[in-house]
Amino acid sequence: MEKTDLKNFDLVELEAYLARHGKERYRARQVFKWLYQKGAVSFEEMSNLSKELRRELADAAWISTLEPEAVEVSEDGTRKYLFRLADGTTIESVLIPEEDRNTLCISSQVGCALACEFCLTGTFKLTRNLSTAEIINQICAVKREAEVKNLVFMGMGEPLANLDNVVRALRIITCDDGLQFSTRRVTVSTAGLVPEMDLLGQAVTVNLAVSLNATTDAQRDRLMPVNRRYPLKELIAACKRFPLPSRRMITIEYVVIDGVNDSLDDAKRLVKLISGIPCKVNLIPFNEHEGCSLRKPTQRAIDVFHKYLLDKHFTVITRSSRGSDISAACGQLKGRLEKKGKGEPSQP
Numbered sequence: 001m002e003k004t005d006l007k008n009f010d011l012v013e014l015e016a017y018l019a020r021h022g023k024e025r026y027r028a029r030q031v032f033k034w035l036y037q038k039g040a041v042s043f044e045e046m047s048n049l050s051k052e053l054r055r056e057l058a059d060a061a062w063i064s065t066l067e068p069e070a071v072e073v074s075e076d077g078t079r080k081y082l083f084r085l086a087d088g089t090t091i092e093s094v095l096i097p098e099e100d101r102n103t104l105c106i107s108s109q110v111g112c113a114l115a116c117e118f119c120l121t122g123t124f125k126l127t128r129n130l131s132t133a134e135i136i137n138q139i140c141a142v143k144r145e146a147e148v149k150n151l152v153f154m155g156m157g158e159p160l161a162n163l164d165n166v167v168r169a170l171r172i173i174t175c176d177d178g179l180q181f182s183t184r185r186v187t188v189s190t191a192g193l194v195p196e197m198d199l200l201g202q203a204v205t206v207n208l209a210v211s212l213n214a215t216t217d218a219q220r221d222r223l224m225p226v227n228r229r230y231p232l233k234e235l236i237a238a239c240k241r242f243p244l245p246s247r248r249m250i251t252i253e254y255v256v257i258d259g260v261n262d263s264l265d266d267a268k269r270l271v272k273l274i275s276g277i278p279c280k281v282n283l284i285p286f287n288e289h290e291g292c293s294l295r296k297p298t299q300r301a302i303d304v305f306h307k308y309l310l311d312k313h314f315t316v317i318t319r320s321s322r323g324s325d326i327s328a329a330c331g332q333l334k335g336r337l338e339k340k341g342k343g344e345p346s347q348p
């Protein structure tokens with residue numbers, strides 16, 4: 001019989017699993033603390049469980065982990081982790097250090113099916129969804145060597161296309177007996193899968209970022225084919241009804257692309273579109289990559305766009321590109337070492 005990976009369970013599921021094996025439910029909290037707060041990788045370590053229980057668990061279950069196959073460190077301190085999964089595919093996570101908080105950007109799929117024109121991951125198509133354990137283990141691995149304050153689902157993949165595993169991972173991430181992240185510090189970013197946005201909001205409390213990137217359907221259809229399924233009107237309505245705890249805001253992400261969506265008219269349309277949404281705006285200058293003819297905007301275009309939003313009283317951040325020298329910037333992640341066998345050296 002195949003052993004059960006306990007990292008695929010949220011707390012309620014682990015309780016049910018233990019109950020099915022005739023164990024007390026409260027043991028689940030103990031096991032969770034070992035897995036997520038003490039970083040246990042074996043049952044032997046779980047010293048407050050009886051020897052017998054530890055042995056029984058070891059017979060029926062196992063604890064998966066991920067070890068980075070390579071770590072690249074950028075000049076600005078950004079660290080890119082490459083993980084090889086059991087089936088040989090690879091994913092990446094990026095740790096972005098900031099003065100008082102590190103933000104970890106994690107992947108939710110191997111590849112992505114959405115094929116956004118500006119995104120490198122999209123060119124690799126979708127290989128598969130990540131399991132809950134594979135999502136969680138990116139965090140566990142990075143936590144072993146650095147503090148992680150904030151978590152963003154902005155790596156490879158569309159998190160809401162892998163909703164069940166992402167929701168289960170979010171439960172583990174925010175669980176008091178689990179990874180103990182405040183829900184304020186966790187953000188799921190979506191290209192705009194409308195039905196799943198509703199389901200996410202019903203299932204968990206989490207910050208939402210929406211990659212808008214365009215202000216007309218014609219423009220967005222071209223940049224993000226998912227818009228043909230869920231056009232702007234539906235997407236904006238879904239943002240408006242997304243359940244936000246008081247004083248929280250949706251993040252509207254807008255990749256600024258030279259000559260495509262960076263004019264003052266675009267800024268004006270953007271303001272009209274999002275005016276009914278409690279939101280802040282992240283402007284992300286397009287990161288150029290091979291095989292994509294789009295270009296990054298001029299500083300002047302960004303400044304004009306940024307200022308217009310500010311003048312309209314929006315909270316705006318123009319994201320500085322971090323880790324671009326190691327291809328760790330927004331939308332540049334891909335399983336580079338895939339199919340190459342053992343990878344490149346782990347030092348910069």
Ligand code: SAH
Nearest residue numbers: 119157158189190191211253286287330331
């Ligand atoms: N699928 C999700 C999360 C992954 S993409 C989503 O679409 O939100 C994370 C962010 O990177 C998105 O806002 C996306 O618009 C942005 N992005 C993708 N490619 C980029 C590029 N080449 N330059 C700048 N930002 C990019």
